[in-house]
Amino acid sequence: xQFDKSIxxxxxxxxxxxxxxxxxxxxxxxxxxALFNISMDIxxxxxxxxxxxxxxxxxxxxxxxxxxNDLIDIAQIKGGSVKISDIDIYGKDVDVIELRKHVGMVFQxxxxxPKSIYDNIAYGLRIQGITKKSILDDVVEExxxxxxxxxxxxxxxxxxxxxxxxxxxxxxxxxxALAVKPKILLMDEPCSALDPIATAKVExxxxxxxxxxxxxxxxxxxxxxxxxxxxxxxxxxxxxIEYDVTDTIFMNPSDPQTEAYISGRFG
Amino acid sequence: xxxxxxxxxxxxxxxTKTAETVLTTFLRLATYCVIAAAGYIFVNIAIHGSKAVFxxxxxxxxxxxxxxxxxxxxxxxxxAIDTELKQINAxxxxxxxxxxxxxxxxxxxxxxxxxxxxxxxxxxQRLDSERKSRRLMYSDTEYRALETPPSQSDYAYSTYAYSxxxxxxxxxGTCLLVAGSIAIALTLGVLCAIYLSEYSRPGRTLQTIRxxxxxxxxxxxxxxxxxxxxxxxxxxxxxxxxxxxxFTLAIMALPVIIAASEESMRAIPKGFREGSLALGASKxxxxxxxxxxxxxxxxxxxxxxxxxxxxxxxAPIMFTAAFALRDQLPWEGLDKPTDFFFQGVMALPYxxxxxxxxxxxxxxxRNMQYGAAFVFLFIVGFFAFSSILxxxxxxxxxxx
Numbered sequence: 001x002q003f004d005k006s007i008x009x010x011x012x013x014x015x016x017x018x019x020x021x022x023x024x025x026x027x028x029x030x031x032x033x034a035l036f037n038i039s040m041d042i043x044x045x046x047x048x049x050x051x052x053x054x055x056x057x058x059x060x061x062x063x064x065x066x067x068x069n070d071l072i073d074i075a076q077i078k079g080g081s082v083k084i085s086d087i088d089i090y091g092k093d094v095d096v097i098e099l100r101k102h103v104g105m106v107f108q109x110x111x112x113x114p115k116s117i118y119d120n121i122a123y124g125l126r127i128q129g130i131t132k133k134s135i136l137d138d139v140v141e142e143x144x145x146x147x148x149x150x151x152x153x154x155x156x157x158x159x160x161x162x163x164x165x166x167x168x169x170x171x172x173x174x175x176x177a178l179a180v181k182p183k184i185l186l187m188d189e190p191c192s193a194l195d196p197i198a199t200a201k202v203e204x205x206x207x208x209x210x211x212x213x214x215x216x217x218x219x220x221x222x223x224x225x226x227x228x229x230x231x232x233x234x235x236x237x238x239x240x241i242e243y244d245v246t247d248t249i250f251m252n253p254s255d256p257q258t259e260a261y262i263s264g265r266f267g
Numbered sequence: 268x269x270x271x272x273x274x275x276x277x278x279x280x281x282x283t284k285t286a287e288t289v290l291t292t293f294l295r296l297a298t299y300c301v302i303a304a305a306g307y308i309f310v311n312i313a314i315h316g317s318k319a320v321f322x323x324x325x326x327x328x329x330x331x332x333x334x335x336x337x338x339x340x341x342x343x344x345x346x347a348i349d350t351e352l353k354q355i356n357a358x359x360x361x362x363x364x365x366x367x368x369x370x371x372x373x374x375x376x377x378x379x380x381x382x383x384x385x386x387x388x389x390x391x392q393r394l395d396s397e398r399k400s401r402r403l404m405y406s407d408t409e410y411r412a413l414e415t416p417p418s419q420s421d422y423a424y425s426t427y428a429y430s431x432x433x434x435x436x437x438x439x440g441t442c443l444l445v446a447g448s449i450a451i452a453l454t455l456g457v458l459c460a461i462y463l464s465e466y467s468r469p470g471r472t473l474q475t476i477r478x479x480x481x482x483x484x485x486x487x488x489x490x491x492x493x494x495x496x497x498x499x500x501x502x503x504x505x506x507x508x509x510x511x512x513x514f515t516l517a518i519m520a521l522p523v524i525i526a527a528s529e530e531s532m533r534a535i536p537k538g539f540r541e542g543s544l545a546l547g548a549s550k551x552x553x554x555x556x557x558x559x560x561x562x563x564x565x566x567x568x569x570x571x572x573x574x575x576x577x578x579x580x581x582a583p584i585m586f587t588a589a590f591a592l593r594d595q596l597p598w599e600g601l602d603k604p605t606d607f608f609f610q611g612v613m614a615l616p617y618x619x620x621x622x623x624x625x626x627x628x629x630x631x632x633r634n635m636q637y638g639a640a641f642v643f644l645f646i647v648g649f650f651a652f653s654s655i656l657x658x659x660x661x662x663x664x665x666x667x
Contacts (some may be wrong), residue, residue, distance in 0.1 A: 066542065067544065068544070068545065071541070071544070073468050073469070097549055098547070098548050100544065100545055100546070100547045101546075101547035102544065104546070105545040107538060107541060107542065107545075109538055111536070111538030111539065111541065112542075113539060113540040113542065114561065114665060123543070123546060123556070124546040124547065127543075127546070127547070127548045127552050127556065128547070136653070173542070176542075176546065177545070177546065179546075180546055180547055230423075258448060
């Protein structure tokens with residue numbers, strides 16, 4: 001396999017713990033190319049942060065991991081591959097539904113369904129045909145505990161999720177994603193609409209979840225990337241500029257563009 | 268010039284403000300005109316119609332009018348008064364032509380004629396009310412039950428078709444037509460709206476389809492009637508039947524229902540769909556569980572609009588489904604169950620049309636016309652009101 005030279009030099013050798021393997025990935029919206037020749041390895045049970053200015057393609061790239069871009073008619077892949085656990089997810093025999101159960105997603109704007117808290121968590125199981133109350137009860141409690149939300153909402157599971165605060169709603173969405181037992185959790189700017197306290201809670205949660213899940217998080221907030229992630233990728237104009245261990249990116253970036261962005265000179 | 272204004276925010280007249288006041292008044296007047304016109308129509312129908320529908324004795328509702336079949340009306344006018352009225356009428360005409368012949372300078376003569384006319388007018392009114400109190404009106408059954416009909420020498424006798432009896436079959440027919448056509452239109456319309464808003468690719472084709480659906484609502488209703496006649500009655504060979512009426516009316520209601528349902532589905536936030544898909548739902552599951560329930564209030568609103576459009580239509584059913592008179596109720600005299608769908612029915616709007624147009628206008632049919640119109644308004648109101656109640660219920664359940 002041919003690596004992009006500038007990047008492969010910094011990549012750790014494709015270790016056994018690689019869970020997402022992207023090679024020479026090109027992606028277009030109609031005639032506009034959004035991602036250029038991206039190659040990177042994402043490691044299992046680590047938090048990987050994508051940073052970069054608006055429109056640099058980091059969200060687009062994230063949505064390629066669970067094929068959410070399939071929903072956009074003009075979106076198309078021009079070349080390259082994305083492999084999750086060594087399976088090409090754009091292969092012909094891949095069932096998108098199974099893929100999305102495996103790769104959960106939390107959106108920028110918290111989108112709890114206008115149902116009760118309980119029904120929100122149970123939704124993922126119910127659409128799979130699991131309706132047994134005892135199983136659902138267990139999963140709801142487990143997921144709410146997993147999202148550090150159980151103590152706050154255990155007395156009002158049957159109330160509408162829309163009555164929760166913004167931070168709680170976002171953590172509910174994380175809990176909802178956990179219910180279908182994914183291996184990978186994608187987070188698209190999960191804290192962009194939250195206040196600092198709610199943000200801190202979500203970040204704490206990300207720390208906990210790291211033990212069981214691989215997390216890829218897109219963020220605008222560089223401090224957040226520095227706080228929560230193990231590795232950071234910097235994107236600019238659809239290109240992966242630099243990808244390394246977070247400390248290295250923030251302390252000692254090798255690319256001048258990365259350094260300029262991190263020190264706030266543009267973006 | 269001393270500034271009389273005491274503080275900086277004091278009122279200062281300006282041209283824009285005056286213009287705005289004038290405009291507001293204008294808008295208000297326009298609204299009042301509409302309210303007055305609508306109010307007049309409703310009050311007029313309600314006042315005259317309630318005479319036919321309600322009675323002064325218990326149970327206060329004219330059950331016979333609401334349940335009986337339409338019958339011929341037999342009218343007996345007291346002959347003596349009738350002749351007298353005719354004489355007065357002739358005198359009035361004579362005086363009027365005499366006045367016309369007079370020159371405009373002959374003021375005294377004109378005045379005298381005016382006085383005479385006023386006198387005759389009051390006489391006419393007196394006789395008219397007397398005639399009304401002594402007039403005899405029978406429906407067909409009542410007439411046949413009479414042992415001795417009023418003597419022809421005392422009374423002038425005339426008959427008027429469909430103006431006696433009640434409107435029972437027409438009420439039932441209208442309810443059946445509305446319910447069936449709305450069921451068909453909602454099913455087809457919602458399926459179509461789901462496809463258009465969720466599955467189809469946006470582009471010029473979709474724009475064209477949407478535009479042609481919208482244009483469909485501008486087609487005159489008589490064209491729908493003729494289409495239904497050609498398509499369902501003749502080509503499918505269903506004959507003049509309820510099912511032909513259902514489909515014709517359903518096609519009429521479709522544009523409204525599709526447009527409104529699609530709009531209410533597109534108003535559902537994208538996050539509901541994405542959130543659902545990201546949890547491993549198939550597209551249809553996402554639509555079924557996270558789009559349709561929340562679009563339901565809007566879809567029900569569209570069905571209300573559809574009902575309002577369909578229920579009052581006369582033209583589409585006059586060739587396809589409506590009979591001027593049918594002796595049997597829809598469930599009477601069926602050879603096999605499917606015959607239920609392939610029979611013509613009576614319908615209120617068509618009945619109103621028949622009563623008020625086929626017969627020369629006269630005071631004897633007014634009761635039937637107003638009664639039918641009043642009941643009709645009530646039925647449409649009832650359908651709409653129950654949809655609104657249903658919508659409120661649904662909205663309570665799925666609030667977001």
